[in-house]
Amino acid sequence: MKPPPFDYQLADSVSQALDLYARSEGDALWLAGGHSIVPSLALRLQAPSLLIDISRLPELMGITLTEEGLRIGALATHAQILSDPLVRTHAPLLSEAAAHVAHPAIRNRATFGGNLVLADPASEFPAVVRCLDAVFDIVGPEGARQVGVEDFFLDLFTTALEPGEILRSVLIPPAPASLRCGFDELARRHGDFAMVGAAVWLVVAEGVTTEARICFHSVGPTPMRATLVEEALRGRPLAADEINAAQAVLGNDLDPADDVTLPGATRLHLARVLLGRILHRLAGQTAMETAA
């Protein structure tokens, strides 16, 4: 066994979990699917004295439709996100992206909430929930609080979640009428982390884009909104000339750094190709039916 020594305790309720954390004096980590923590412990990147297992907390489970939108429990697995009919109907961007997240065996155990709080900039779900304007339902020693996605992803592997807080669920607001959305990514091998990926969320009324949210992953320290591209699309027809113009301004939104795998300029080029590909696909698509 390679990890540094730790104790393990299974929590039966959120309040018990918070209590265990308080007693550890901050020297504990939450364990849900364990698909990031177990390897990071084996690599000795972290050394908590206690793992608090929150993988059986009913308060963190379930996918339900409420008046405020679709509420997804933090313990939903990637496999559930991929196959759940409510997600498919009310947040199709998430189902579409889930097919690109890791491989089937990983999806069966890794959790949606765990993925979001890790905030890996190469991961798909953070970019998608930013596109969907999600709200994070967080509980901690001071009680519950709600954090909007624009205030959640702060930096590389850094979120607004404070030590000792638990992400309970994520709320996806209702999809508007005339929504068109698409996700795609470029990866060397299907299921591997992408070189670049994009989530596009558009409201298109009578051929004209009225609202746009576009978010990329693997191009910066956090999921990156392309606000200038959104501006270039808004109020204009969704057609070839406008798509070209949107692709042209992407370089003002994104400035990916060079790294060992790719030069930044290549990554930007790939992002532009991907943006064009998704927008052309959406231009050819009639407005999807929404049950909202």
Added chain:
Amino acid sequence: MTQTLQLKINGSDLRLDLDDPRATLLDVLRERLGLTGTKKGCDRGQCGACTVLIDGRRVNACLALALSHDGAQITTIEGLARGEDLHPVQAAFIADDGFQCGFCTPGQIMSAVALIAEAEAGLDPERIREGMSGNLCRCAAYAGITEAVLDATRALALEEERAA
């Protein structure tokens, strides 16, 4: 602190005392129970050699902290054959040369059993390759593996038909 773990492994109920919570399910299978069919490859969820079924679904045992799976039903490669008769997926891997060195094979077979049960790929080779993409084969026996999954899918469908 010793903690107790109950598992049902290949149909047998087991009660284990763990004096170290760091053990993964893979460690327990190999080191405690002598079920060495499940292989330790990368030990970080990248290769799929340790794939087992937990409550019927494929999972990488190297990423599964054992204590977190108290009460689970586990199926390993040792639990597939029915007496002397190989499971149809095992038989298909032999018939189609779905391996060379064999190290990744138990994980490939467990993953294939789950893939066929998930009924998402059917007889589409591209979807089978995608569904098996979490299992690496450094000998690159991928062509034989895809054939084996196709043949096993047909064999299991036939078996089901006959049973009906």
